[in-house]
Amino acid sequence: DFGQLKEVCLETLAAAARAAAEAAPDRPVRTQGHVLTAGDLMTTLAVEATVHHLDLTVGLPDAPGPSATGLAAVRATLDGLLGRPVPYDWGDEHYARAATGRTALTSAERRALGADAARFPLFS
Incomplete structure (x- = not known):
């Protein structure tokens, strides 16, 4: 049920926002077997949410x-x-889609990226 999913998502986001507001950005936190700063974790969550919003x-x-703030992140x-x-004049949304494998690179984009084209998607 979408209503239930929406409520769980809103509760989770509210808890994450409260935790982010209370944590020093340079404070180490552990998540999914990794340690990173609270600030980097919040950026990671914002990037993930932005890419899924595009989806x-x-x-x-x-x-x-x-x-625009999410896309800049x-x-x-x-x-x-x-x-x-x-090294290509991509808008933020296209760059996000191409660099995460959601949009295939064109021949012109592959040429512009050169050897870096083989590294795409940068993450999925």
Whole structure:
């Protein structure tokens, strides 16, 4: 039932927001067998939510897209994984989709990326 899913999601997000507000960004936290800072965990969750928001809008062209702030965090994460800014003039949404394997790279994009094209998707 979507209503139940929505309520669980809202409760989880509210708890994460409270925890984020109370934790120092440089505080180490453990999750899923990894240790990272609270700030990096919050960025990771924001990037994940933004990419999944894009997934949800694929079949809903009139639905609002993710926030510019979320997309900027995705771009920064992808550029970090690539090791430099992407050498192609992509909008944030296309970059997010292409770099996570949700959209196939075109021949022109593969040429522009050069050897880095083989590294795509950067994460899925």
